[in-house]
Amino acid sequence: MTEDIAEKILDTAERLYYAQGFAAVGMDELRQNAGVSLRRLYNLFPSKDDIVLAVLARKHQRWEQELDEHLARETDAVERLLAIYDYLFTWFQTDDFRGCGFINAFGELGGQDENVAAAIRAHKASFQRRVAELVADAGGSPALAAQLAILAEGAQTTAAIAGDPAAAEDARNAAEILIQAALAPASQG
Structure with missing residues (x-):
């Protein structure tokens, strides 16, 4: 109960x-x-902080589960990387999309509450590690992983501010160019 x-x-x-x-x-x-x-x-x-931290923990768990379910639909390593942006596009189209809850929380509370800031940083670091794993599976470098994570983060902010889910498509197109450029030397050598 x-x-x-x-x-x-x-x-x-x-x-x-x-x-x-x-x-x-x-x-x-x-x-x-x-x-x-x-x-x-x-x-x-x-305290309110306890509620905020519990909400962020739930959001983190849901984010990872939903992203993993979306990525599991792809078997090709490069397609799994690009599926990140497909997942974002789907999310950005929801009626209640108001940007990344973690970015929103950091903007409002991150400077005032170190526990909240730490939870948000942990979430973002977890996403960066996940992208790095996917990039490694595709034969890419840590630099590529950082670039792709930044594209995803930027797409979230841009879509929220512009109210346009096309930011995910733009990020996907840029990611595809970065991936091709990063992996081309490896496949030619």
Whole structure:
């Protein structure tokens, strides 16, 4: 029962934070929308930081699972790399897309809360490691991995600001050029 209530609170917090911003949503608004007492909310999550960190942990887990499921559809190493941008394109087309929740949280809270900043950095580092693994599988260098990760991050920000999912297609096209250039010498030698 307690776990169900905690999940309901986290579902509500994630929805509100993503729609309105982390700083804009107070504990009372969260309590009202989740349908729990303030006492119950604080018993489960002693501070707003605890809720924010739990929301970020869930988002991280979901991001990795969804990305891995999308990448698993491809068997070719290069196509798996390009599938990152296909995944982004699908995400950017959702009705509630408002950019990367981690980038949003960092912009609002990262300078004020070192624990939140650390969770966000860990998420971004995990994504960079995942891209590096995929690049290594394709025979590319760590430099290529860094470039492809930056393209994905830039696409997220551009799509959110412009309100246009085409940023993922543009990033995919640039990634394809980078991959071809990086892998061409290896395949010719």
